[in-house]
Amino acid sequence: MKIAQKFAVIFLFHLVSWNINAQDLSYAKSCIKTLCSEEFAGRGYVQNGDKNAANFIRQEYAKHKLIPLGEKYFQPLGFPVIYYPNEVEIKLDNRPVFAGHDFILNPGCPSVKGTYKVLQLDSAMIDNSQEFKRIKGLNLKNYFIVVDDIKNKNFIHPERAKEILNNTLKAKGLIYKNNKTLVWSPAMDFAPFPILYFKAGTFPNLVLEMEIKIEAAHKVHGTQNVLGYIKGRVQPDSFIVFTAHYDHLGKLGNDAIFPGANDNASGIAMMLDLARHYAKNPPEYSVVFMAFAGEEIGLIGSYYFVENPLIPLKKISLLLNMDLMSTGDEGLTVVNATEFPYLYEQLKLCNLSGQYLPDIAPRGKAANSDHHYFTEAGVPSFFFYLRGNYHHYHDVEDTYEALTMSKYNEAFMLMVDFANWRMREYIDKNKK
Ligand SMILES: [Zn+2]
Missing domain, CATH: 3.40.630.10 (Zn peptidases)
Known part of the structure; x- marks a missing residue:
């Protein structure tokens, strides 16, 4: 073997050994x-x-x-x-919003289709006994209740907040607005009712109607x-x-x-x-x-x-x-x-x-x-x-x-x- 060839072989060997070890x-x-x-x-x-x-x-x-x-x-x-085999569609007063980007569903969100009214609750309404009693007396089956990042607020009446979050008011579903991130997870079972999480700034303070089409399959x-x-x-x-x-x-x-x-x-x-x-x-x-x-x-x-x-x-x-x-x-x-x-x-x-x-x-x-x-x-x-x-x-x-x-x-x-x-x-x- 000529020297030049030998060098070439050694060089090649090093190249190869470096490659296979890294x-x-x-x-x-x-x-x-x-x-x-x-x-x-x-x-x-x-x-x-x-x-x-x-x-x-x-x-x-x-x-x-x-x-x-x-x-x-x-x-x-x-x-x-x-x-969710088909398109998930939501319109707020005819303006479309987009899954994953504007909002996310709760894991196992059940199917829901139709046009619903929107009731936005703030902490003052929840904390006011008279007002809360009035809200509880409403028939909310055609409503989505909207709360503002409720988990992170200190309520004077946490038991009332709990009633809303557990949907004892029997609304069609819940909306949390002003979430920092839109984190999703899969589920094996259906959740008891739909919850929509909207990213900060994507759910306006005034919304009258929400058109919604979610088809959940099992x-x-x-x-x-x-x-x-x-x-x-x-x-x-x-x-x-x-x-x-x-x-x-x-x-x-x-x-x-x-x-x-x-x-x-x-x-x-x-x-x-x-x-x-x-x-x-x-x-x-x-x-x-x-x-x-x-x-x-x-x-x-x-x-x-x-x-x-x-x-x-x-x-x-x-x-x-x-x-x-x-x-x-x-x-x-x-x-x-x-x-x-x-x-x-x-x-x-x-x-x-x-x-x-x-x-x-x-x-x-x-x-x-x-x-x-x-x-x-x-x-x-x-x-x-x-x-x-x-x-x-x-x-x-x-x-x-x-x-x-x-x-x-x-x-x-x-x-x-x-x-x-x-x-x-x-x-x-x-x-x-
Ligand atoms: Zn992982």
Whole structure:
């Protein structure tokens, strides 16, 4: 071999080894962009949103040559859900307002169609005994009652406020106006009556009539967890598990699409990038990748897996759940830190030696993402979420374009270091 050739080979080797050892931010970004695109319809319960997302994840698993768990990577399951197949339409005195942008519905909002009168109540009316008595005497079945951000006010008569909010006045529905954000969530059951939350400045002080058309439907939604793994070189029957939920809220009519870029396309992207990484750098343990369905409606996919495990739960030495992974300027929060102090200390050491994130913050146990049922089943598990200057949550503005991915590389490296430490630690211990 000539010297020039040798150099070329060495150069190439370095290039390749750098590539296979590092994260791939552009790959992660392209995954998020795809998962947030219109075709995926907010990865929810309309227009095959979550099915398309599951198929995309399956394709990526196959690309990285993951070994399938379940039937071609799928573990099917189902659960009931309320969904909104058609346009959600509201007009205030003939002026249209838009779902997701001007207003949002309560989870499980029942169907309502027609033209209704509007009764706006302020705290003076509620606090005045005579006036309140008069209002209570009205027949309000053709009315929507409007209150101004009532939860945050100090009422002299909180029991009266409660009567209104619980709709003991038997109005057709309620409207909260002047909300800061329009946060939505899916539901399994119908709510007892419709509630509309209007963003600050979108519900005028004087409205006489409201025209409304909301068609809520109920179904048992068939979905699937998407599961695959890379076989360990040294100890294939021990497992490190990376999890993230791929579902989000879907759509509310045609105007409101909830892309869920941070929640949780970002976690899925990091999980797929980890799959890509470990496929090229075969690990000592088997490394399993679990993309869960039905998280937003109540951790259904991960619960189903824990009840019907496709690997022995006792053989999982560490599970890392990623949910909300697009920031990091303010650091990382670790749910379950206080449950597993030894692991938490090691995580901090990994972060210190790699100089990755500015802060690692501990949290206690919380049933707030897919790690939860694994923890309950005795699996050592952490839920990681990154913190930073990003304030869109369960709203239509949690978009691909809004993400910065500012500490993606650092968070990725921390995951790998920590997972690799755990494998090495077990293997070293077993040698003794
Ligand atoms: Zn989430």
